[in-house]
Amino acid sequence: MPGKSRHNYRHLPAFILLVLAERPAHGGAIHSLLNKSLPHFQSDTGAVYRSLQHLETEASVTSVWDTTEAGPARKIYHITPSGWDRLDEWRQDMEKRMANLKYFLTTYRELKEKKN
Numbered sequence: 001m002p003g004k005s006r007h008n009y010r011h012l013p014a015f016i017l018l019v020l021a022e023r024p025a026h027g028g029a030i031h032s033l034l035n036k037s038l039p040h041f042q043s044d045t046g047a048v049y050r051s052l053q054h055l056e057t058e059a060s061v062t063s064v065w066d067t068t069e070a071g072p073a074r075k076i077y078h079i080t081p082s083g084w085d086r087l088d089e090w091r092q093d094m095e096k097r098m099a100n101l102k103y104f105l106t107t108y109r110e111l112k113e114k115k116n
Contacts, residue, residue, distance in 0.1 A: 012043055012051045013060075014090035020061060020079040021087060027052055027075065052077055060086045 060083035
């Protein structure tokens, strides 16, 4: 079985943008939602925050400080029109990858059946 690699985070920005497309959220909430929603999510909060910083640098998200609740202020992230464009680019990329993966799985299954 292939080992873990730094590629575990390859699609993290796409999933973060998807969460923010549903509703604005702070980094901890995004991490929690991804843990809850994705069956094989393997990322720490630090990776989520690093991705959010990168997405903010490229103007895919914006943020505002929320001081309405007790405790420390939270940085709430919002997807931008550029973020929606980026999300569509991710969709196109994933559709291509899925087609390649489907080919692999179908071909493997056929070869395995012939062997047995």
